Amino acid sequence: MINGINVDALHRMVGDVAADAAKGEVEFEVRSRWAGGTRSEARVDRWRLGGAEGPRDFTIVVDEPEELLGENQAPNPQEMLMAAFNACMMVGYVAGCSIRGIALEKVEIHTRGMLDLRGFLGLDKTVKPGYDEIEYTVVIKGDGTQAQFEDVHRTVIETSPNRWNIANPIRLVSSLVVEG
Structure with a gap:
């Protein structure tokens, strides 16, 4: 481990992608919904790597400063x-x-x-x-x-x-x- 990174796993991933380009195909998806005013909430539920889907479970809140008509509750x-x-x-x-x-x-x-x-x-x-x-x-x-x-x-x-x-x-x- 260097800097919190498993270098052996990093080398394996690089080798796998070099050997099979399909293993390096990554797809991300974010769904945002209006939450009133200038606020929105983005959901991250899944992603795909090399054709395999993996779960994610994150909500990202976005808002504006009060001067831009928001409530200054989030970036x-x-x-x-x-x-x-x-x-x-x-x-x-x-x-x-x-x-x-x-x-x-x-x-x-x-x-x-x-x-x-x-x-x-x-x-x-x-x-x-x-x-x-x-x-x-x-x-x-x-x-x-x-x-x-x-x-x-x-x-x-x-x-x-x-x-x-x-x-x-x-x-x-x-x-x-x-x-x-």
């Missing part, structure tokens, strides 16, 4: 986006260091971005509803060298799914069901 959607972005990369840093035998003392990721509400509110068509830029800083400490940490950093940049999804356009397929 807002943008904070959840950044938390998911950070968490995905965090796995990459911890696993990447573990597989290289680097013991960690600390990994922190600080992320921020600025939105212009005129875009979200539809007040100005020249203002986009999303970010122009998201900044993040990674602080890492452990028994690795500067070069090793830079290698892990490059690997995370190249392989983090959430980083990739934010940095690159992905196709979104939308449908609407109106109940009568």
Whole structure:
């Protein structure tokens, strides 16, 4: 075990996926429902890995600050986006260091971005509803060298799914069901 990661199991998983690409196919699913006001609750009930379904049992609550018409009872959607972005990369840093035998003392990721509400509110068509830029800083400490940490950093940049999804356009397929 290094950094709480079973490195032998990690090597086995990498070997299994390298030998059979179907074992690396992962599907995630989240169902969100409105819970009044600006609050929503997302349910995570299951996931699939290599064609096998596994149970999950999590509720994620989302709300807005009072100034954005919420009750300030939970992180807002943008904070959840950044938390998911950070968490995905965090796995990459911890696993990447573990597989290289680097013991960690600390990994922190600080992320921020600025939105212009005129875009979200539809007040100005020249203002986009999303970010122009998201900044993040990674602080890492452990028994690795500067070069090793830079290698892990490059690997995370190249392989983090959430980083990739934010940095690159992905196709979104939308449908609407109106109940009568």
